[in-house]
Amino acid sequence: MTTRTASWLPLSPGERAVALEVLVHGPLSRSEIARRLSLSAGSLTRLTKPLLESGLLVEVPEGAALAEVRQGRPSQPLDIVAESRSFVGFKITEDMVYGVVTTLRSEIVTRYDRPLTTHDPDRVADQLGEMTAELARAHPGLAGIGIGVGGLVQERAVVGESPFLEWRDVRLAELVEERTGLPVVVENDVSALVEAETWFGAGRGLDRFAVLTIGAGIGYGLVLGGTRVPCAEEDRGFGRHWIVNPNGPLTPEGARGSAVSLLTIPSIRYQVQAATGREMTYEEILAGAAAGEPMPARVVDEAARALGTLVAQISNFAMPQKILLAGEGVGLMEVAGATVEETIRAHRHPLAAPVHLETKVSDFHDWARGAAVLAIQVLVLGTAKA
Amino acid sequence: MTTRTASWLPLSPGERAVALEVLVHGPLSRSEIARRLSLSAGSLTRLTKPLLESGLLVEVPEGAALAEVRQGRPSQPLDIVAESRSFVGFKITEDMVYGVVTTLRSEIVTRYDRPLTTHDPDRVADQLGEMTAELARAHPGLAGIGIGVGGLVQERAVVGESPFLEWRDVRLAELVEERTGLPVVVENDVSALVEAETWFGAGRGLDRFAVLTIGAGIGYGLVLGGTRVPCAEEDRGFGRHWIVNPNGPLTPEGARGSAVSLLTIPSIRYQVQAATGREMTYEEILAGAAAGEPMPARVVDEAARALGTLVAQISNFAMPQKILLAGEGVGLMEVAGATVEETIRAHRHPLAAPVHLETKVSDFHDWARGAAVLAIQVLVLGTAKA
DNA sequence: TGCCGTTAGTTCCATGTCGAAAGAAATCTT
DNA sequence: AAGATTTCTTTCGACATGGAACTAACGGCA
Numbered sequence A, B: 001m002t003t004r005t006a007s008w009l010p011l012s013p014g015e016r017a018v019a020l021e022v023l024v025h026g027p028l029s030r031s032e033i034a035r036r037l038s039l040s041a042g043s044l045t046r047l048t049k050p051l052l053e054s055g056l057l058v059e060v061p062e063g064a065a066l067a068e069v070r071q072g073r074p075s076q077p078l079d080i081v082a083e084s085r086s087f088v089g090f091k092i093t094e095d096m097v098y099g100v101v102t103t104l105r106s107e108i109v110t111r112y113d114r115p116l117t118t119h120d121p122d123r124v125a126d127q128l129g130e131m132t133a134e135l136a137r138a139h140p141g142l143a144g145i146g147i148g149v150g151g152l153v154q155e156r157a158v159v160g161e162s163p164f165l166e167w168r169d170v171r172l173a174e175l176v177e178e179r180t181g182l183p184v185v186v187e188n189d190v191s192a193l194v195e196a197e198t199w200f201g202a203g204r205g206l207d208r209f210a211v212l213t214i215g216a217g218i219g220y221g222l223v224l225g226g227t228r229v230p231c232a233e234e235d236r237g238f239g240r241h242w243i244v245n246p247n248g249p250l251t252p253e254g255a256r257g258s259a260v261s262l263l264t265i266p267s268i269r270y271q272v273q274a275a276t277g278r279e280m281t282y283e284e285i286l287a288g289a290a291a292g293e294p295m296p297a298r299v300v301d302e303a304a305r306a307l308g309t310l311v312a313q314i315s316n317f318a319m320p321q322k323i324l325l326a327g328e329g330v331g332l333m334e335v336a337g338a339t340v341e342e343t344i345r346a347h348r349h350p351l352a353a354p355v356h357l358e359t360k361v362s363d364f365h366d367w368a369r370g371a372a373v374l375a376i377q378v379l380v381l382g383t384a385k386a
Numbered sequence C: 001t002g003c004c005g006t007t008a009g010t011t012c013c014a015t016g017t018c019g020a021a022a023g024a025a026a027t028c029t030t
Numbered sequence D: 001a002a003g004a005t006t007t008c009t010t011t012c013g014a015c016a017t018g019g020a021a022c023t024a025a026c027g028g029c030a
Helices: A013-025 A030-037 A041-053 A121-138 A172-180 A189-200 A232-236 A259-263 A265-276 A282-291 A294-318 A331-346 A364-381 B013-025 B030-037 B041-053 B121-138 B172-180 B189-200 B232-236 B259-263 B265-276 B282-291 B294-318 B331-346 B364-381
Strands: A057-059 A077-080 A086-092 A096-103 A108-115 A142-149 A152-154 A158-162 A167-170 A184-188 A208-214 A218-224 A322-327 A357-361 B057-059 B077-080 B086-092 B096-103 B108-115 B142-149 B152-154 B158-162 B167-170 B184-188 B208-214 B218-224 B322-327 B357-361
Touching: A013 A030, A013 A041, A013 A077, A013 A364, A030 A041, A041 A057, A041 A077, A086 A121, A086 A364, A096 A121, A096 A364, A108 A121, A108 A364, A121 A142, A121 A172, A142 A172, A142 A189, A142 A364, A152 A184, A158 A172, A172 A184, A184 A189, A184 A364, A189 A208, A189 A218, A189 A322, A189 A364, A208 A294, A218 A259, A218 B294, A259 A265, A259 A294, A265 A282, A265 A294, A282 A294, A282 A331, A294 A322, A294 A331, A294 B218, A294 B294, A331 A357, B013 B030, B013 B041, B013 B077, B013 B364, B030 B041, B041 B057, B041 B077, B086 B121, B086 B364, B096 B121, B096 B364, B108 B121, B108 B364, B121 B142, B121 B172, B142 B172, B142 B189, B142 B364, B152 B184, B158 B172, B172 B184, B184 B189, B184 B364, B189 B208, B189 B218, B189 B322, B189 B364, B208 B294, B218 B259, B259 B265, B259 B294, B265 B282, B265 B294, B282 B294, B282 B331, B294 B322, B294 B331, B331 B357
Parallel strands: A086 A142, A142 A184, A208 A322, A322 A357, B086 B142, B142 B184, B208 B322, B322 B357
Antiparallel strands: A057 A077, A086 A096, A096 A108, A152 A158, A158 A167, A208 A218, B057 B077, B086 B096, B096 B108, B152 B158, B158 B167, B208 B218
């Protein structure tokens, strides 16, 4: 627990670029890396040598992967030793802490959750410390901790404001560093998920990429040139003022007809409950809509149209190469995907590039994994700043 | 006319970065450039020397500009010799060719327009050649030509499709190069305007920047990281499928309630004409709205709301640091700017960064100037590719 | 089987860029 | 007039880079 790893510094910028390329884009031969980074073959020999000696990279057997029949000397792929470092990611919700351990490549190795019984900052930090200690037993090589919190996070270290925890200016990174001796990064949960998908998920290798999450609230993130665009409102919840349909429903949260009132799980449940008097779970509503029950079907249909409109607007104005729909509320796509697609088409120029839409139902461990990716980034890039 | 200037190559990447910084950001001292480009003072002495010797940069008297009282050796600002090169920009419309000559810094020096009496590609190229020859008499040092055309332009050289000229696959750059001996860049007019504003206008120095033009049609351009995002539909006209208000008017162009049917000059005139039976010019409609005439006021009000909604959506999803409203149809802002602002606020999170909105009424010479900037870019960057 | 073409990777060196440090220049302060 | 301060220049060592020549490992072909 005192393994304080000060990033894999010292790496020269060139070495770091090579390591990053291999980390994100899987096993690559030296000549392939040379092509991707526009470097000479000679430079690659030079840059990879210290990385191989330090054990961060290994030469892997060509074998399975590329079955192309080419002549000439076979290439020698290099790969990151993903297991050489482990990372912890936590997602804090009102009543639970979800934890994961991941490899360098952000594959989840272990899950470990515990109820959160207090919101006192020191007690929460204690609990995170204990959970880390527990995880460290099975994974001795922990290199860093990432923590995702809903709310405003500053400097990747301080929780400026979190309504559900009732925190203001809690120096969470510091508190957990004291207890674990590991470098800690704290970030807004949506931002963390976006970063994770950019490095290792749907947005890997893309220049422009957007993420829209639907769950208890709406989340949105835009990545340009491989970097997430920061924005002022990101930590206070999106979509309350995205008026999708001025004639839409009025719900407790969000303006009339806003994305929040049309799409979030609580709003959909509220609408069905208000219309039918029945308390139904989100899954029951989706099932009911699929089975043709009138009210669930109407609400789900309206939500699907709203989602299609939103996706089209994002495509039209932000022009991402890909949009990822994530969160607990994207089950909507399975039931009403056709309506969404149709609405997107209606709001797009017929000659415009088709929207590349990817759907990924995510649970709380995916959010925790997103936080772990931040710790990976710190190690790789050598800085906690965004 | 045979001065074929093959860009200001040969410049090293470092020299080019310095030249570009001075070109775009005005007179700068060596130490200031060093700070901006994160280079050492020594490097700046080295990099500026050949630029000064070649006559591209000059040392200018400190004088007027910064009246700060500082001690120490006064700085020695360097400036581009903006007049050392001249550029021609053309904007081709259905019945006119608008021409300008600009300096290296894209200041318009001369305007020269001529009616377009034919759409035959060779005859049009002839006319452009004649106009260039005419302009070259007063400006011997022409270094390049930029041409802006409404329609699809490929490779910055070929007009793939232009409905109003009835062109398909016209190698316009080649035709004009043959006649003038100068390097020629052809680009979609909206794209050219966006590039111009990015380098020398409202978007100067910004990382994320959006342009929305309103005129005969709608134009949109997004600049990220200093580079314009290309998109498939840009050359076929935007906004026909941006449904802003599903209950909006139905006009000859655009889907019901689309940006085109709510905002373009022809659609606004159509709506007023359909409701009142009177043919009114755009200016008359704006004046009428300001004076309280019911129908013009209603149409203008609805347009203002649509514009506000669009701007808010662009802000919400593309997150630019600034949005420029340009074109012949932004007179709307003078009459109904308050409604626009109000609508933007209604569609934005109260804590979100305020939208930085700039309005610039532009005429056809501004479009021609945009085209000239492309020629400047080619000279400076040494490539015609986007 | 052995030669050749091809591609991958290595070694070595010339080149060019960079930053650090020290010095020169130009101005203001005291 | 001396010192402080900032700008700019010069010099020099460090170092990343690309290119050339070379070795390595494979398939194709006679």
